[in-house]
Amino acid sequence: MNAFPQNYWYVAAWGREVTRGLLPRTICGEPVVFYRKQDGTPVALADRCVHRRYPLSLGTLTDDQIECGYHGLVFDCTGACTFVPGQDRIPRTARVPRYRLVERDKWIWIWIGDQEQADPSLVPDAHWLDDPAWASVEDMVHSPFRYSLLMDNLMDLSHESYLHAGLIGTPEIARTPFTTVVDEGLGQVRFSRHMSGVECPAFYAKSTGLTTPIDRWQDVLFQPPAFWVNNARIAPVGVEPGPDGDDSGAAHVKIIHGLTPETEHTTWDFWAVTRDFALDDQGVSDFLLTMNQDVVQQDLDALTVLEQVIANEPPGTQELSVAIDAGGLAAREMHRRLH
Ligand SMILES: [Fe+2]
Structure with a gap:
């Protein structure tokens, strides 16, 4: 099978x-x-x-x-x-x-x-990749580790505080509680982490021009097995979307991943970073491409190590789950039932 x-x-x-x-x-x-x-x-x-x-x-x-x-x-x-x-x-x-x-x-x-x-x-909706209202940078990575490690990674962004410190991670991410929603009807797991008055990481400071402190939202949607999008919102402190839905006071970035197993121990990771600001600014595009390549490389290095750890551990070795794993555990459970 x-x-x-x-x-x-x-x-x-x-x-x-x-x-x-x-x-x-x-x-x-x-x-x-x-x-x-x-x-x-x-x-x-x-x-x-x-x-x-x-x-x-x-x-x-x-x-x-x-x-x-x-x-x-x-x-x-x-x-x-x-x-x-x-x-x-x-x-x-x-x-x-x-x-x-x-x-x-x-x-x-x-x-x-x-x-x-x-x-x-x-087919999941990824229209931002090809929408004139958004500008995107794109790449793909052949990843020498099992699909489930990438799913775990994307469903727990608290790791940004540690693995990606100085790039996209700040200390507040791991400290801020988040909510998880399992939507059986749509076949999605979503989690949201809204941070107020927090540090602006280099990823957003150099692309949006905003400076610390900012309001920073991560609203993540995962549709197992293959589609993940982080709807990121970055705004000056206290700037909220208007009652009519207008949110032009904020910058929006969508970090999108297509997760595709190649073999049981290797994975294709197709990714893009799209934005609704500085659409024609090649400098911003170049920066975001290089910056996210660096972020993805950090994940690749870590998960490549983890794949070797798992491959060499004795059968029955246990792991421990904690509060930050709520999104990842929900995703694992939904993915397990897809078979
Ligand atoms: Fe990461």
């Missing part, structure tokens, strides 16, 4: 990664080859020829079909074999699985499970 929830949309790639070349990528343990048809539509097929299992990504893309690089069988964009060298008859079973894709908000989402259940309306 596959170890991952199957019938969900996962981020497979940034749209710009999928071209007229053949891109191999393992998603939830399944080797997949991606390419674009001549009309621009992205395609995903199992990266394994039905004949002798040679990766199709090592073959050749001609028009919209892949010719296997080993024995020359040809497969079209539906996965059907259209040519077998040396014979006229094409076996009925000569077909590789095709995976449904949705390209939206600069991301290419893949449905890895039962293809009949792939409903595009279930």
Whole structure:
């Protein structure tokens, strides 16, 4: 049995990664080859020829079909074999699985499970990535650790006070209580931490121009298994949203992650930082990109160590959960029930 929830949309790639070349990528343990048809539509097929299992990504893309690089069988964009060298008859079973894709908000989402259940309306809303009212910086990280470590990490932002001190973390984060909401209907776990009159970390001081003290909100939404967004609000102390919802006195940043298992011990982390201020300021974009790359690298270093610790510990080793784990435990429980 596959170890991952199957019938969900996962981020497979940034749209710009999928071209007229053949891109191999393992998603939830399944080797997949991606390419674009001549009309621009992205395609995903199992990266394994039905004949002798040679990766199709090592073959050749001609028009919209892949010719296997080993024995020359040809497969079209539906996965059907259209040519077998040396014979006229094409076996009925000569077909590789095709995976449904949705390209939206600069991301290419893949449905890895039962293809009949792939409903595009279930793709999470990440429209800020491709909305002229927002400016975004983007990257992705191949992470040498299990998916659950990234989920734990993103669902407990108290670690910002310690692991990311000086960048995005300040002492108040770990000290400030937060509320957790489990929304079974929407399949989401949300947590909120609102801090008032606190230190402005470099991440926001240099991007927004605001200085200490600030009001800082973290309203996080996680839709297991694959979509996480921190709706961050940074404002001068005491500036509240108006009764009509106008919140132009504040700066808003959305830190977005697509979490995609590659294997049981490796994970793709697709991330973006979007903002609703300084939209055309390349200096702010450059700063936020570099700053968040540094933050993500700190997480990567820590979780890479943790993966090794877990791999080497004796069976049955226990961990201890405390109050800061409320969001992470709720996420684990919801994720566990997705299977
Ligand atoms: Fe972190």
